[in-house]
Amino acid sequence: MSLSFTPDELRFRDEVRAFIAARLSPELRRASSLNVSFFSYPDIVTPWQRALHERGWVAPGWPQEHGGPGWTATQRWIFESECAAAGAPQLSPMGIKMVGPVLMRFGTSEQKKFYLPRILSGEDRWCQGYSEPGSGSDLASLKTRAVRHGDHYIVNGTKIWTTHAHFANRMFALVRTSDEPRQQDGISFLLIDMASPGITIRPITMISGDHDVNQVFFDGVEVPVTNLVGEEGRGWTCGKYLLEFERGGGINSPKLRHALEKVRELANSDLSCKAISHPEIATKLSDIELDVQTLEFLELRVLSALQRGENPGPVSSVLKLRASEIHQAISRVGVEMIGQNALVEERRRPLHALNDEPIIPEELLSVVARHLNGRANTIFGGSSEIQRDIIAKQVLGL
Structure with missing residues (x-):
């Protein structure tokens, strides 16, 4: 997908790139690339969140009155895309993208005053x-x-x-x-x-x-x-509201595009015996590319709604369903490409803390573990079957 940015937006993109170049160390990039779970380990995410907090960029979707940067939907998209492309650690969504919005909507003034700054700083x-x-x-x-x-x-x-x-x-x-x-x-x-x-x-x-x-x-x-x-x-109301943000309040397509590019690099390398030359692999990568582009358009639509102060609504189930399935498709084709190296099991964790020479090249070390962890993507946050029920009833009106 091609987006045309205004001169101000291009300047903002350059500002984000300069910040990432200055504050995202090679060690953090490596650690993030070897993180195989949906959440980053605290020793990976804490230094990055501290840097973002100093700049006021921890919570791109939060309004300014609660400590957010007050960005437009386009600025938020640029920021998320640049962080994903650079391989920056993913902040835990539990505070920023889940309980934070619930407190803003349903919390008392005392709860907001106490908890929201601690979410931003990473203290909680x-x-x-x-x-x-x-x-x-x-x-x-x-x-x-x-x-x-x-x-x-x-x-x-x-x-x-x-x-x-x-x-x-x-x-x-x-x-x-x-x-x-x-x-x-x-x-x-x-x-x-x-x-x-x-x-x-x-x-x-x-x-x-x-x-x-x-x-x-x-x-x-x-x-x-x-x-x-x-x-x-009345907690069910709060819980449902939170799930809308868990499923559709974030931006997943830039991270999925980054993951796809890493797999594409692997497909073009000797580590996979140039798997891209196999028509079946090339077709799968092309299909995933189209799925990511479609998700991008849908996420931009939801971002626009959030910019107007709306919550994601039932379309969040579409986002959650497709993002989780695309994630699994990317990791699955990665396993298919590495052949017998998929039989090598490294049980020590975290992978980024290993100092000795790995049994297989480091580029392959996390492929299988990421794939196995990703099997839960279509279960947590509401299973794919539940999401299809919600889509049928609340989106399609069936």
């Missing part, structure tokens, strides 16, 4: 307490309960697939505060301090060997009533 790292054993796609059936005692809630239950809970000091969680005929009506949205007594974190190892997700247990955890976001029993 957030995790998401949604899924439970037996309550994943059917999230409204969740059973983690919060019972009010005076000025506190007492929370008991468990959450699962909690990404980076072992690094987080805060959790936003959906909990059951009452039993109603309609399950959604008894759910509330709480902010939980992960240092609270009664919280236990149990690691879950992914198929790739990575420790990204966890099961979190709550045993009599006290949460101040002041940490309730919105009204008690």
Whole structure:
């Protein structure tokens, strides 16, 4: 896709490029390229977020009154595209793109004043307490309960697939505060301090060997009533609003285009025996290129809506569905190209911390692990089946 920028926009692009050249070190670029999970390790993301915070560029989508840069949709697109092309670490979306917008919409003035600056600075790292054993796609059936005692809630239950809970000091969680005929009506949205007594974190190892997700247990955890976001029993509204931003509030196509270019470079190299010469590989890469272009147009449309102060709406399910499927297509063709090297397994993590000579070239080290981790892309944030149901009902009106 070709975009025509104005002179001011071209100057902004040059400003972004100069900033990246000055603040994104070769070490961070390498570490980011070897990061195989959806989120970056804290030692990768913290220096980059600190640099962005100094410039006021941490939250491109936030309004100025809450610490955002006040960019236009085009500026935001330029920034995201340049960061992706440079291989910059991806900031955790939990705070910036998920709970942040919820606090702006439903939070009290005290909650906004306390939490939003800490999200921007990186002082608070957030995790998401949604899924439970037996309550994943059917999230409204969740059973983690919060019972009010005076000025506190007492929370008991468990959450699962909690990404980076072992690094987080805060959790936003959906909990059951009452039993109603309609399950959604008894759910509330709480902010939980992960240092609270009664919280236990149990690691879950992914198929790739990575420790990204966890099961979190709550045993009599006290949460101040002041940490309730919105009204008690109306947390489902907050949760749905957050999911729109999780699924469609970000910009994925520049990152996917960067990933595709890395795979294309591999296809043209001796490391894959010039796999691009195989018609099947060339066709797959061309198909993915068309999919990325289509996603770009759709994301630009949503960016324009966000610029007007609208939330993403049900089209966020289209974005989430296609972005996750494209991500899997890119990683899958990467595995297909590297042949017997796909049988080599490096279990040590994180990959960017390895100092000895790898068994296979470093360019191939993360290919299989990234592919295996990416199998969850069509599950987390709402499975592809759920997204198709939403699209059918709310977009197509079927």
